[in-house]
Amino acid sequence: MTRGYARLKALVVDWVLVSLFLLMVEFLVISFSGRRGPTGLLVSPEETLDLLHYAWIGIAALVLTLGWQLARGERGMSPGWSAVFGEEGDEAIPWTHTLRGWFTALLIELTFLTGWLITEVQLVTFLTQFNKATDIVRGLVNPSGEVLHQGLVLLVQTIFLAFMATAFAIPVAFALSFFAARNLTRGSGLARLMYTVVRALMNITRSVEPLVWALIFISWVGIGPFAGVLALWVHSVAALVKLYSEQIESIDHGPVEAITATGASTLQVLRYGVVPQVIPPFLSFTIYRWDINVRMSTIIGFVGGGGIGYILKPRVDLGQWGEVGTLVILIAITVWAMDIISAKIRERIV
Amino acid sequence: MSTEAVRIEGVSKTFDPDVRALVDIDLTVEDGEFLVIIGLSGSGKSTLLRCINRLIDPTAGRIWLFGEEMTGAQGARLRRLRTQIGMIFQQFNLVKRHTVLTNVLSGSLGRSSLLGTLLLRYSEEEVRQARAALERVDLGGRGRSRADRLSGGQQQRVAVARALMQRPRLILADEPVASLDPALRHSVMRHIESLNRDEGMTVLCTLHDVDLVRRYATRLVALRDGRLVYEGSPDDFDNDTFRDIYGTDAEPATGQLLGAAGAAGEETA
Known part of the structure; x- marks a missing residue:
């Protein structure tokens, strides 16, 4: 049963890899064969993607994968097979002598070439067209004093915005992290369910960018710093739960056993066996998070979430590069200072 | 009044996927005994101790503690039964930052109010008892030190004081001196002996060291590969029985040597 499942896993991994390989080969062949589109021009990468034969490639890849897995005696193991079942035999064969080695090397090459085309890398433009950006750079190095005062005021708001988001995140993340720690949630079916639910919710929350959260909260509580606080709060909770719970998972289990053995209740075991071990790293993570939040809160204002980004965005749009320069320098100094302070404090704690 | 402290019937423990740590153990511990369990690292000694206070749930079999069934107990009942069992660990397992x-x-x-203990608040009477317990293990002046500032021998004595504070009827001691300098072993063992003699607590202790077994045990059992293979008096415990239990490669010459073997097995114990 488990053996069959492992084989299926190996098959799926191989099938995905071989499919990617074939797709990229076809993509590159079409791109370089100079095929012309309806306008008579060479087709763009997007149009090339449209031309790929996904279904046929998938089927071809499946056939190749099955062939490889059946013939692995002579051709060596496939990548998925070795990932699932581990290496066979003790001899270290150099990668140039195995099909898998060549396959992997080629796959990496293909990925790089395909990436070059898809992201439309233009080295020549990059190296020769600098003069178009001189205005901006000149503005950045010649900051204007006009927005200095307003910038400083909003900078204070930015730092407090980050602080409040962190402060609100601590209790929520602290409570949730115990449910998101594997070693504390093995006990009952309910605990395991809580683990899965909390983990899933936090992963979803974390994968949504703070800017998107800001948009949601701006419609909720209106434009202003509070929307920014809420946006960073949500994101911080998710990030801190992950860091906190991983810390809980790495504690020394000894004191937990000792306290459990005295007949203590679950809460007492957490208070005596777990909490003392995780407080210093929790503090360290929290300060680090505040540091990150300061950086994020500078751009949360771009969408109306308060802070210094609020006056930065219109000046970027209007091309007032001198004023933009002032604000960027203010942000840089703050981020740099926060970075040093938070590193120093964390050094002392751990 | 029953004189049985612990009664173990047909206890087995199988760990995933297929490790048989304990196989069909039958054992009765009399009230007031100092019963020593010996055996190689991995022979199931620690697992057996942890089955008794249910830090590990046995796969099969039943265990009674002073006539009350330990196996199957849940929630408040399990916690109440656990307050009857003190435990001393090889790695001391103190809360280092407290x-x-x-x-x-x-x-x-196990007997204090939940809210108070969560805030680390204790009654004067409890603090007095704790200080007395520290006096008993010769650490009277160290109450305010952080636990991890103490040496290994001192930490283990704190663990003994913790067990004393718990006022249990049974003590489980899992390799209590295996992590300590050989010179300090008697200082800790004497305190455990005092729990047995002066406080009337039954002691169930795993040891590696022949000298210590002969000196402290009132009865001796041995485990090998999860099975009970020997039961007897420490006086009958000679080099031949030792080889029977530990295998012919083992060297019972001195306590030091065996102690070293014990220390080497710390990770697995």
Whole structure:
């Protein structure tokens, strides 16, 4: 049963890899064969993607994968097979002598070439067209004093915005992290369910960018710093739960056993066996998070979430590069200072 | 009044996927005994101790503690039964960042009020008892030190004081001196002996060291590959029986040597 499942896993991994390989080969062949589109021009990468034969490639890849897995005696193991079942035999064969080695090397090459085309890398433009950006750079190095005062005021708001988001995140993340720690949630079916639910919710929350959260909260509580606080709060909770719970998972289990053995209740075991071990790293993570939040809160204002980004965005749009320069320098100094302070404090704690 | 402290019937424990740590153990521990369990690292000694206070749930079999069934107990009932069992660990397992006194006080968690203990607040009477327990293990002046500032021998004595504070009827001691300098072993063992003799607690202790077994045990059992293979008096415990239990490669010449073997097996114990 488990053996069959492992084989299926190996098959799926191989099938995905071989499919990617074939797709990229076809993509590159079409791109370089100079095929012309309806306008008579060479087709763009997007149009090339449209031309790929996904279904046929998938089927071809499946056939190749099955062939490889059946013939692995002579051709060596496939990548998925070795990932699932581990290496066979003790001899270290150099990668140039195995099909898998060549396959992997080629796959990496293909990925790089395909990436070059898809992201439309233009080295020549990059190296020769600098003069178009001189205005901006000149503005950045010649900051204007006009927005200095307003910038400083909003900078204070930015730092407090980050602080409040962190402060609100601590209790929520602290409570949730115990449910998101594997070693504390093995006990009952309910605990395991809580683990899965909390983990899933936090992963979803974390994968949504703070800017998107800001948009949601701006419609909720209106434009202003509070929307920014809420946006960073949500994101911080998710990030801190992950860091906190991983810390809980790495504690020394000894004191937990000792306290459990005295007949203590679950809460007492957490208070005596777990909490003392995780407080210093929790503090360290929290300060680090505040540091990150300061950086994020500078751009949360771009969408109306308060802070210094609020006056930065219109000046970027209007091309007032001198004023933009002032604000960027203010942000840089703050981020740099926060970075040093938070590193120093964390050094002392751990 | 029953004189049975612990009664173990047909206890087996199988770990995933297929490790048989304990196989069909039958054992009765009389009230007031100092019963020593010996055996190689991995022979199931620690697992057996942890089955008794249910830190590990046995796969099969039943266990009674002073006539009450331990196996199957849940929630408040399990916690109440656990307050009857003190435990001393090879790695001391103190809360390192708490003070020595708080560590001793944590022995009374099972009977103290929940809110108070969560705030680390204890009654004057409890603090007095904890100080007395520290005096008993010759650490009277160290109550305010952080636990991890103490040496290994001192930490293990704090663990003994914690067990004293708990006022249990049974003590489980899992390799209590295997992590200690050989010179300090008697200082800890004497305190455990005192729990047995002066406080009337039954002691179930795993050891590696022949000298210590002969000196402290009132009865001796041995485990090999999860099975009970020997039971007898420590006086009958000679080099031949030792080889029977530990295998012919083992060297019972001195306590030091065996102690070293014990220390080498710390990770697996």
